[in-house]
Amino acid sequence: MVSFGFELLDSKRIDYNKSDGRLLNEILEKEPSFKRCISCGGCTATCTAGSLTNFNIRKINLMLRHGQTEGLEKEISKCMLCGKCFLVCPRDINLRNVIMLIKKGVLKYNTEKKKI
Amino acid sequence: MKQIVTIGGGIAGIEASTTLAQMGYDVTIIEKDKNTGGKMNEWNVLFPNERPATEITDYLYKKINNSNLHILTGTTISKATRKPNGSYSLLTDKNEKLHADTILISTGFEPFDATKKEEYGYSIYENVITSVDLENMLRKGQPILTSKGKKPKRIAFIHCVGSRDAKCGNKYCSRVCCVTGIKQAIECSRQLPDSEMFCFYLDIRMFGLEWEKLYQSAQEEYNVQFIRGRMSEACENQDESLIIKAEDTLSGLPLKMKVDLIVLLVGITPGKGTKDMASMFSLEREENGFLHIDDPHFGKNYSSKKGVFITGTCVGPMTVDETLENARSAAVEIDNYLTKIK
Numbered sequence: 229m230v231s232f233g234f235e236l237l238d239s240k241r242i243d244y245n246k247s248d249g250r251l252l253n254e255i256l257e258k259e260p261s262f263k264r265c266i267s268c269g270g271c272t273a274t275c276t277a278g279s280l281t282n283f284n285i286r287k288i289n290l291m292l293r294h295g296q297t298e299g300l301e302k303e304i305s306k307c308m309l310c311g312k313c314f315l316v317c318p319r320d321i322n323l324r325n326v327i328m329l330i331k332k333g334v335l336k337y338n339t340e341k342k343k344i
Numbered sequence: 345m346k347q348i349v350t351i352g353g354g355i356a357g358i359e360a361s362t363t364l365a366q367m368g369y370d371v372t373i374i375e376k377d378k379n380t381g382g383k384m385n386e387w388n389v390l391f392p393n394e395r396p397a398t399e400i401t402d403y404l405y406k407k408i409n410n411s412n413l414h415i416l417t418g419t420t421i422s423k424a425t426r427k428p429n430g431s432y433s434l435l436t437d438k439n440e441k442l443h444a445d446t447i448l449i450s451t452g453f454e455p456f457d458a459t460k461k462e463e464y465g466y467s468i469y470e471n472v473i474t475s476v477d478l479e480n481m482l483r484k485g486q487p488i489l490t491s492k493g494k495k496p497k498r499i500a501f502i503h504c505v506g507s508r509d510a511k512c513g514n515k516y517c518s519r520v521c522c523v524t525g526i527k528q529a530i531e532c533s534r535q536l537p538d539s540e541m542f543c544f545y546l547d548i549r550m551f552g553l554e555w556e557k558l559y560q561s562a563q564e565e566y567n568v569q570f571i572r573g574r575m576s577e578a579c580e581n582q583d584e585s586l587i588i589k590a591e592d593t594l595s596g597l598p599l600k601m602k603v604d605l606i607v608l609l610v611g612i613t614p615g616k617g618t619k620d621m622a623s624m625f626s627l628e629r630e631e632n633g634f635l636h637i638d639d640p641h642f643g644k645n646y647s648s649k650k651g652v653f654i655t656g657t658c659v660g661p662m663t664v665d666e667t668l669e670n671a672r673s674a675a676v677e678i679d680n681y682l683t684k685i686k
Contacts, residue, residue, distance in 0.1 A: 266508075268546050269591025273576035278598050287596055316463070316576045320510035 247295020251333045255292065255326055262326050264319040265289050271313035271323060277306045285313055285323060288330070297339035304330050345370045345412075346682045349434060349444035351421060351621055354382025355404060355664065356656025357450035359671035360678075362407035367679055372414045372442060374421060376617065382452050386476065388483035390664055391520075391527040392554045397483075400664060416440070424624050429685070430651035445685070446651050446678055447625065449635065450671070453657040454615035456506025456514065458608050463577040464505065465606075471496075471586055472578060472606045474505075475524055482528075488535055488605070491584055496539055496604035499532055500588055501525040502575050503545040507611035516632050518611030519661040522549045525609040526562045533566040541568040542601070544575050544590055552663070573599065578606055612661040625652050634660045645674040653678055 256263055269286050277283040283306035291300060304327050313323040334340060346369050350361045353375030361371045379385065381404070387397035408415070416436065423435040424447075434442040455476045458466035465472045470491035481488060490496050503525055507518040522545070529541040548570070550559045562568040573590040580586055585604050592599045614633040622629050628636035628648035635654050638646035647654045655674035656667050 266546060267593055268574035269572075269593040270574040270576045272591040272593075272598055273573065273589045275598070284591075284596060284598075286591065286593065316511075318504070318509040318511060318574065 242294045242296075244295065248297050248337075248339065249295055250337050251297050251300075251330065251339060252292040252295070254333055254336075255329045258329055259322055259325045261319070261321045262289070262323075264321055266319060268318060270316040270318060274312045274316045276310045276312060277308050281306045283307065285327075288326075292330075297334070297337070299340075300330060301334045301340050346445045347372070347443050348446055348448060348678060348682075349374060349432070349442055350448040350450055352382070352450035352452055352617065352656070352658070353377075353380035353415065353417065354450060354452045354656065355384050355400060356452065356667045356671040356674075357382075357448070358404045358408065359668050360448055360450065360655050360674045361413060362404065362410065363672055363675035364678060365410040365412035366407075367675070368412065369679075369682070370412050370414075372416060372444075374419050374436065375415065375417045376420050378418050380415060380417060384664075386480055386483070388479050389527075389531075391523045392552060392558045394527070394531075421621075421624065426651075432651075445682060446653060448653045448655060448674060448678065449618075449621050449625070449627070449647065449658055450654070450656045450674075451617035451621050451658045452615055453612045453618070453661070456512070456518075456610040456613050458505060458610050460512050461505060461509075461608075464502070464575065464608055465578045465580065465586070466608060469578065469580045469584070469586060469606075471580075471584055471604060472608065474608045474610045475501075475521065475528060476610060478528055478532075478607050482531060488532055490604050494604070495536055498540045498542065498601075498603045499529075499536075499605045499607060500575075500601065500603045501529055501541065501543045501607045501609060503543060503548075503609050504574065505608040505610050506613065508546065514611060514613060514632065516661070517549060519549065519551075520663055521609040521611055523552065523555050523558065525607070526550075526558055526568065528607065529568045530558070530562050530566050533562075533568060541566070542603070543568060543570050544573055544588070545570060546572070546574055571599070612657060614658060618658040621658075625649060627652060627654075632660075634658065644670065645677045651681070653681075 272284050272286045307327050311324045348371045350357045350373045353373045365371045381401045420437045422437045425433045432444045458474050550556050573593045575590045588601045590599050636648045645653050655671045
């Protein structure tokens with residue numbers, strides 16, 4: 229490929245070919261309700277952590293689906309596990325369990341240290 | 345002469361019954377309310393062309409003058425006995441006995457009870473109203489005002505209230521709220537040209553042929569603004585204005601907005617009448633509460649019980665034109681059925 233002397237930044241685009249789907253697959257298996265998200269944003273709107281930090285739980289779903297697992301551990305550490313997102317979700321997704329599964333999954337798959 | 349009893353005198357019941365009466369059947373409509381016309385009496389103008397709702401009722405009432413048609417208002421069925429040949433003998437709450445070779449159920453719908461979504465503040469905050477309340481205000485020619493009698497500077501229309509929501513048990517789309525909301529936003533904008541209108545939506549489902557045009561006209565001519573995000577809650581300020589919390593999902597940021605009036609676009613739910621008649625005639629209902637149809641393509645007017653036909657919104661959310669069509673198709677199905685049984 230011809231080099232034009234500049235590159236697209238990875239953080240500025242989604243590359244499905246480089247995605248690491250292991251964590252997503254494990255979460256979908258253990259918490260199948262997570263498949264149902266329609267990205268309405270009700271969770272983020274009501275989120276306790278989201279009113280104090282830039283935490284956006286709806287985007288966690290997108291990050292996982294795009295295979296962007298790097299930085300997830302820091303992101304979910306902002307969650308207070310209050311469960312209000314679960315209360316408002318129109319698709320009845322157990323988001324608190326999703327967060328718990330991500331916490332375990334980032335350790336299991338070592339997503340923060342080893343890039344796939 | 346074969347006899348048909350229609351239960352429910354809304355637009356579906358009247359359209360089907362008048363069609364059957366014209367065919368030469370003896371039809372009796374049982375209506376629980378004082379007047380026929382059902383929910384149509386509460387609407388102001390209809391989407392997408394802002395036709396006055398009275399034009400629909402006028403059209404139906406013109407056909408009522410038929411010696412084959414009898415209407416019993418303020419009446420309910422208290423007992424139904426099925427005979428081996430599938431006909432029924434009915435007893436009304438006024439002790440009238442009726443014979444029916446076949447039954448047509450057209451018990452319609454109830455708007456979603458918005459108090460069930462407590463976080464939206466309906467019946468808690470005065471400036472939270474439903475699309476039905478707004479429609480009534482417009483029909484009566486009342487000006488759109490806040491609880492303090494001021495012109496609202498900003499109105500928010502909330503889509504999918506009681507629809508597509510597992511939390512209130514209604515997982516289905518009510519189909520008519522998107523277009524109703526946009527129609528009402530246009531009406532409000534016309535009355536309050538200096539005020540802002542915001543629609544909070546998940547998906548805008550403008551499936552009718554002319555509806556996309558309405559959507560575009562709301563954007564271009566009436567400056568209605570659309571935010572993709574579900575309202576999570578509303579709370580009241582000291583001056584009785586309201587704060588909406590949502591996420592603007594397209595920018596991925598939480599959003600707070602001060603508004604003067606919130607209109608909840610309430611969905612269509614199977615009414616009490618539909619549930620009562622389902623148990624009286626032992627009809628199956630779907631998980632969503634609406635009456636079970638025999639076949640989604642070939643048997644839309646057939647209930648789970650032979651000889652009991654169904655039409656209108658007791659089967660599921662429908663627009664006015666779809667309801668009238670569905671009623672006419674019920675008349676054809678009943679005619680076929682009664683011709684065969686002899």
